[in-house]
Amino acid sequence: MSGSAGAPLPLVFDAPRRAMPPRHFADLDEATRGAAVAELGLPAFRGKQLANQYYGRLIADPTQMTDLPAAVREQVGQTLFPTLFSAAREIECDAGETRKVLWRAVDQTTFESVLMRYPDRNTVCISSQAGCGMACPFCATGQGGLKRNLSTAEILEQVRSAAAELRERDGSRLSNIVFMGMGEPLANYNRVVAAVRRITAPPPQGFGISARSVTVSTVGLAPAIRKLADEKLNVTLALSLHAPDDELRDTLVPVNNRWKVTEALDAARYYADATGRRVSIEYALIRDVNDQPWRADLLGKKLHGALGPLAHVNLIPLNPTPGSKWDASPKPAEREFVRRVRERGVSCTVRDTRGREIAAACGQLAAQG
Numbered sequence: 174m175s176g177s178a179g180a181p182l183p184l185v186f187d188a189p190r191r192a193m194p195p196r197h198f199a200d201l202d203e204a205t206r207g208a209a210v211a212e213l214g215l216p217a218f219r220g221k222q223l224a225n226q227y228y229g230r231l232i233a234d235p236t237q238m239t240d241l242p243a244a245v246r247e248q249v250g251q252t253l254f255p256t257l258f259s260a261a262r263e264i265e266c267d268a269g270e271t272r273k274v275l276w277r278a279v280d281q282t283t284f285e286s287v288l289m290r291y292p293d294r295n296t297v298c299i300s301s302q303a304g305c306g307m308a309c310p311f312c313a314t315g316q317g318g319l320k321r322n323l324s325t326a327e328i329l330e331q332v333r334s335a336a337a338e339l340r341e342r343d344g345s346r347l348s349n350i351v352f353m354g355m356g357e358p359l360a361n362y363n364r365v366v367a368a369v370r371r372i373t374a375p376p377p378q379g380f381g382i383s384a385r386s387v388t389v390s391t392v393g394l395a396p397a398i399r400k401l402a403d404e405k406l407n408v409t410l411a412l413s414l415h416a417p418d419d420e421l422r423d424t425l426v427p428v429n430n431r432w433k434v435t436e437a438l439d440a441a442r443y444y445a446d447a448t449g450r451r452v453s454i455e456y457a458l459i460r461d462v463n464d465q466p467w468r469a470d471l472l473g474k475k476l477h478g479a480l481g482p483l484a485h486v487n488l489i490p491l492n493p494t495p496g497s498k499w500d501a502s503p504k505p506a507e508r509e510f511v512r513r514v515r516e517r518g519v520s521c522t523v524r525d526t527r528g529r530e531i532a533a534a535c536g537q538l539a540a541q542g
């Protein structure tokens with residue numbers, strides 16, 4: 174393989190023991206929210222009011238919660254709505270339709286989210302971890318290693334900020350959420366699942382975004398994929414495959430040394446069966462690395478066998494990352510790849526990549542201020 178990454182870097186499944194941010198209202202579910210409100214000496218109905226403000230009106234600053242007695246707003250702010258992060262840098266392209274925000278948390282940890290507006294939908298791409306421990310050599314986030322997990326509230330605050338921005342800007346709605354920012358969502362499993370529950374719960378218990386419009390993208394942690402299937406959340410699963418054979422995938426997606434292509438696809442099948450949903454197979458097309466016609470054939474064959482009509486291949490033209498000599502496949506090779514996958518009876522499309530010029534596209538998030 175040209176441009177080999179050498180020996181795979183060690184994988185990090187457990188985040189370094191860094192202190193997590195202070196507790197926030199968005200970390201709480203209905204039961205713990207009741208207790209937190211009672212601790213403040215407030216009647217139970219205040220809990221529902223706060224939820225209405227936060228999830229329904231998208232307000233996270235109690236001084237703006239006019240239905241809350243003025244005398245308690247400050248205390249509620251301090252104990253339940255601490256500031257978790259602020260925007261350190263914002264950059265946009267596509268005439269403002271794509272916008273990347275670099276967030277800086279109270280402990281100085283940085284991470285990014287990207288808001289993309291389309292004629293028919295608004296999508297926010299959010300981070301689940303600061304950095305990433307999966308070490309995929311073609312991804313900028315993977316090169317920096319894992320800093321720490323994000324809390325449930327830090328994940329949800331990215332969603333709320335995006336939704337609030339859309340509402341303020343032109344009254345439009347946030348319709349789609351993709352866990353395709355920094356981090357491996359299934360390596361921060363409990364916090365991500367808690368966040369998904371709040372994202373999909375109807376207001377006032379959550380943002381009320383349809384589960385099928387939420388995509389969790391994973392490098393292929395097979396046991397966690399099965400566990401997610403059993404949660405019955407019915408979110409869309411994306412599996413980052415990038416190679417149909419173990420030899421190449423061992424180097425492109427180092428976690429393959431732990432769970433092989435077959436195990437990842439078996440887990441994806443389990444997910445598809447449990448949810449009845451199609452699984453997105455992500456494949457970053459890299460010139461002369463994974464774009465050969467025989468690999469397209471093998472990909473089509475394996476997916477047809479493992480998932481049949483429940484597979485959909487999303488080809489992502491490789492986005493450039495600093496220091497990498499790899500680049501996207503030429504268009505004719507890409508077209509031939511699509512044709513061959515389809516010939517095996519597997520649906521396949523090329524993703525429209527947004528935000529390359531502001532390093533906001535897939536695999537380019539490095540949280541550099």
Ligand code: SAH
Pocket residue numbers: 307309311312313352353354356357358390391392411412413414455456457489490491492493494535536537
């Ligand atoms: N950890 C999750 C989310 C990663 S980002 C996962 O691995 O799925 C979402 C997608 O972008 C993944 O499929 C990832 O492999 C892909 N990606 C990473 N770097 C890329 C690059 N330079 N060009 C194109 N896609 C890339």
